[in-house]
Amino acid sequence: MLGQANYALDDRISSFYNFDEVLDLYPESKLFNPALEREYDIANDFLNGHKRKFLGLRLFGMQEEAIEMLYRIQSRSPGSPLAERALLRTGDYYYTDSQFDLASDVYAVFVKEYPRSPEVPRVRLRQAFSYYAQFRGLKFDATPVIDAREQLVSIIAEYPELAQKENLGPIVARIDETFARKLLQTGDFYKRTHRDRAAAYMWKYLTQTYPNSNAAGQAKRQLARLPRSAIELPIAPTPATTGPATAPSADAR
Numbered sequence: 001m002l003g004q005a006n007y008a009l010d011d012r013i014s015s016f017y018n019f020d021e022v023l024d025l026y027p028e029s030k031l032f033n034p035a036l037e038r039e040y041d042i043a044n045d046f047l048n049g050h051k052r053k054f055l056g057l058r059l060f061g062m063q064e065e066a067i068e069m070l071y072r073i074q075s076r077s078p079g080s081p082l083a084e085r086a087l088l089r090t091g092d093y094y095y096t097d098s099q100f101d102l103a104s105d106v107y108a109v110f111v112k113e114y115p116r117s118p119e120v121p122r123v124r125l126r127q128a129f130s131y132y133a134q135f136r137g138l139k140f141d142a143t144p145v146i147d148a149r150e151q152l153v154s155i156i157a158e159y160p161e162l163a164q165k166e167n168l169g170p171i172v173a174r175i176d177e178t179f180a181r182k183l184l185q186t187g188d189f190y191k192r193t194h195r196d197r198a199a200a201y202m203w204k205y206l207t208q209t210y211p212n213s214n215a216a217g218q219a220k221r222q223l224a225r226l227p228r229s230a231i232e233l234p235i236a237p238t239p240a241t242t243g244p245a246t247a248p249s250a251d252a253r
Contacts, residue, residue, distance in 0.1 A: 003038060012042045012050070013062075016069060023076055036073060036082055043069035043086075047093045067093070084114050088123070095126055104130035121159045125166060128152045132175070138182045149175045180206055180215035187219065196230035 003018030019035040019042075026032065046066035070086040077083050091106035107127035111120055128151035134144035152172050156163040163169070187202035203219035210216055223231060 003035070007038065007042070012045060013065075016042045020072075033077075033082075036077060039069060039073055040082060040086060040089075043067075043073070044089060047089065063093070063097075079113075084110075084117060084119075087113065088119060091123065091126070095130060098133070100130040100133040103127075104134070121155070121162050124151060124155055125162065128155065132171075135178075138178070138185055142179070142182060145175055145178060176210055177213050177215065180210040180213035183210075184215040184219055184222075187222065191222070191226075196226050200226050200230045 003015045003022070006012070006015035006018060016039055019039050022029065022031055022035040023039075043066040046062040046069075050062070067090055070090050073086040074083040087106065087110050091103050091110060094100070094103035094106060104127050107123050107130065110117070110123050111127070114120070117123075128148045131144045131148035131151065135142070135148070149172060152168050152175075156168050156172070183202055183206040187199045187206065190196070190199035190202060200223060203223050206213075206219045207216045207223075
């Protein structure tokens, strides 16, 4: 009752500690689960923007404290439906707050811990988008976009209705175009540094792996400008499936 009263008086921190005391002192009480639910409500309020008062004014955001509260809830009742909700709420907060590295990590844990949850398709989709959002551009590490593509292709295969609803096919095609442009730029780098054979290999690999991409047309035009001695190279083997290809080292050729 003291916790409920402090909550009604908008003293959510004191309210949380009141409910926490119930959990510490009376773990066998029938009030254990209701107290845990109220703690979740408090954490959720803070994540939704409720601020702590100071001198009568709402000044301080409590998001970090709310994440800690959700973690404590999971520790109190591991594997329970409420722990599942707490973990999912943590991932969704990071996602909406554009902390995509943390979101992808939390979603990965959720899929591992609750593989039968009905939320798994949505979680995996957000996990894929979190990976994709971490890709900073063609000049940077491509690992996030590789992970995003792998996840999206898996979702398309396992959840075709969701894939159609979210229009995932064009997203995968856009990712493939990104890889094609990366290969094109790599070839351009080799050409600028006077490594024509390496450039030719990279552009050939591009035209074979992503033949329908816009970058493939540019690569063909670039190949036509190279000397014959650079072009006469063994053709890269065609991948068994179209995917985020990473060309073998052109220098080795």
